[in-house]
Amino acid sequence: MNDSLSTRDALIEAGLSLLIEGGAEGLTLRRAAARAGVSHAAPAHHFKGLPGLHTAIASRAFALFTEAMLRRRAAAENRPFARLLAICDGYLDFARDSAGLFHVMFACPDLDPRDPDLAAQSARAYDVLREGCLPFSGGTPDPVLEGLVWSSVHGYALLGPSVNAEAPFAAVLARIVPPDAP
Amino acid sequence: MNDSLSTRDALIEAGLSLLIEGGAEGLTLRRAAARAGVSHAAPAHHFKGLPGLHTAIASRAFALFTEAMLRRRAAAENRPFARLLAICDGYLDFARDSAGLFHVMFACPDLDPRDPDLAAQSARAYDVLREGCLPFSGGTPDPVLEGLVWSSVHGYALLGPSVNAEAPFAAVLARIVPPDAP
DNA sequence: GGGTAATCTTTACACTGTCAAGTCTCGATT
DNA sequence: AATCGAGACTTGACAGTGTAAAGATTACCC
Known part of the structure; x- marks a missing residue:
């Protein structure tokens, strides 16, 4: 057993x-x-066939994903913008370096959305992003801001080279939330 | 022939x-x-195998994609925010209603990025978005703003239901560019 | 006309996911 | 303690996939 x-x-x-x-x-x-x-x-x-294996793998991949964001955050200055940018950099790191996992996590059409493990792990990942947004809305959650940050970093990760050249993500993020004062 | x-x-x-x-x-x-x-x-x-068929299909799909955005824009008020929102709504319509095409266009790992037809059609689509951003930067292109809008709508389209409930895209876009004055 | 190039079919192969049946082991029940 | 039974795993088979080689057919140009 x-x-x-x-x-x-x-x-x-x-x-x-x-x-x-x-x-x-x-x-x-x-x-x-x-x-x-x-x-x-x-x-x-x-597992229930290949879809089952996919969701089990995606669940583990989300854990690694969360870890990548937390690792970056831990190495950042303890200021709101620096922390949120670090989280996003972890997001982008993972999307770039583990494209295969990222693909299964977000672009696999056969994941079982009702799997409790997958739901828990992905929620844990999004919580990191959410918490990074908190300081910019006075400590109370702001769903629209969270949706904007999340959509932006996710879209930026996928569109990749088409945007990066002319718009580093730090500059993009600075249009959403105010950078730290010097 | x-x-x-x-x-x-x-x-x-x-x-x-x-x-x-x-x-x-x-x-x-x-x-x-x-x-x-x-x-x-x-x-x-x-075509050169399945990847070739994929890129040929993606090229056609990008044309339909552009059409969806232009159709929405044509039905919108002629004011900057309304026009850009309409373009984004066309983007989101297409991603929702033609998920299969959208997947081949953006999530297919075997597209030939050097195909001139695909490059032309996708550039045409992005030009629509870019032109919708122009009024917000005084008529001269602003790559960072374009990257932000593009990433946001793309990420929003893919994350889909996870965000939509609490943050309609109009509200998200209103955090990026100023809505039209009443 | 003869030849040549392109288009398409046929055939074959290695690989994929899934299903059905069989084997085996180990623990619990009687 | 013997038997039963459920779970883990293997074996074998099947339909379907992309791709490659080789042959047929057609249209066109010199």
Whole structure:
């Protein structure tokens, strides 16, 4: 039984590494099974087919995603703009360096949106962003500001090189919230 | 020869309808070939494999995308904020109603970025957005503002329901550029 | 006319996800 | 303690995918 948990995790870990190495197209049920050392039909017992594996992987990926944002935030100055920018930089780092995971998290049409684990992990990630916005609305949540920041960084991450050249994200963010006073 | 052009177009048209009917997973080389009335290997002569078909379809889809934005803009009041909002609404309409096409245009990892047709059509689409931003920067282009608007509407389109409830896009846009005076 | 290039079909191959049936192990019940 | 049974996993098969090679057919140009 502990063994079963271990192969389930092994399958998720194998899927993560396949996505990191080979991008969005690198992940395959059979390849993940092979890398985990089990037969090609083993995943069907732990997940509901490929969509199930996708959502399990996305759940883990959201945890790594949150970690990337927190890591950046911890290294930033403790001032509102610097902190929010650091969070967004973590967002952009992850989207750039782990494009395969990012793709499964946000562009995979077969994720199970009712999976409680996935919902919890993604909520945790968004909470980081939300909390970074708080200082700009006097400590009480401002849904419109949160939606704007979130949409902006997400769109910026996906559009990528088309915008970056002429508009670094720090400049974009400075149009949304006031930069720290010198 | 005219026949060859016609089957090439028939393949693209078949791909478009498959994407509209069945979403991103509805498109298949073989299905498009069958719907176009040719054998499953015919597409290989007109496109470089599936990636080639994808970029050809994306090119056409960008034209429809531009059309959706222009249609909305034409029905809007001739005031800066109303026009830019209308353009963005066209953007969001298309992303919602033609999710399959939108996915191929923006989330397909195998598009050929050097295809001149695709580059031209996507540039045409972005020009609409850019021109909608002009009145807010005194008539001279403002790359940072363009990047902000573009990222915001794109991110908003993809994050979709997670944000919409509490933050309609009109409210989001009103944080970026000043609404029209009453 | 003869040849040539393009268009399309046929055939084959490796790979994918999924399903059905069988094997095995281990724990609980009687 | 023997038996049962449920879960984990394998094996084998199937339909469907993209791609490549090789052959047919057609249209066009010299």
